[in-house]
Amino acid sequence: MRCGCISAFPLSFRLIEEMLLERRIIVFYETIRRWSLKFGSAFVRLLRRKAARPRDIWHLDEVRIVIQEQPHWLWRAVDQDGYVLDEILQTSRNTRAARRLLTRPLNKRGIHSRPMITDKLKS
Numbered sequence: 028m029r030c031g032c033i034s035a036f037p038l039s040f041r042l043i044e045e046m047l048l049e050r051r052i053i054v055f056y057e058t059i060r061r062w063s064l065k066f067g068s069a070f071v072r073l074l075r076r077k078a079a080r081p082r083d084i085w086h087l088d089e090v091r092i093v094i095q096e097q098p099h100w101l102w103r104a105v106d107q108d109g110y111v112l113d114e115i116l117q118t119s120r121n122t123r124a125a126r127r128l129l130t131r132p133l134n135k136r137g138i139h140s141r142p143m144i145t146d147k148l149k150s
Contacts, residue, residue: 085112086144087128089120102128 038046040056040063047054084107092099100120104112112132117124129143 083107084144085132087125089125092116100124104128104132 040059043059044054044056047059086105086107088103088105090101090103092101097118100117102113102115102117102124104114106112113128113135115124115128115131
């Protein structure tokens with residue numbers, strides 16, 4: 028059985044018991060299960076409140092990747108804290124892809140960037 032309260036950490040109750048035992052904390056897996064049922068929803072609410080919000084400065088980057096002997100372009104938009112706003116992987120490199128990289132984060136989150144650092148992208 029897995030701990031279903033926090034899906035970001037898919038650990039079994041017995042594995043959590045072993046991890047705590049390594050730190051000399053003796054707790055049975057059934058107690059951990061009861062704790063997850065009792066406090067799990069409160070932890071989820073706290074984690075959702077503290078979710079990273081995109082910042083003002085965006086870094087745009089493109090990388091040429093070869094997949095199965097075929098060139099692809101990976102486009103990434105990252106904010107100043109390293110939070111990935113969007114990624115696009117395409118076989119073609121054109122202006123339309125660059126514009127899509129800018130419009131998708133704006134449409135998803137409605138957040139605008141003040142400066143955009145592009146590393147001299149030609150497209």
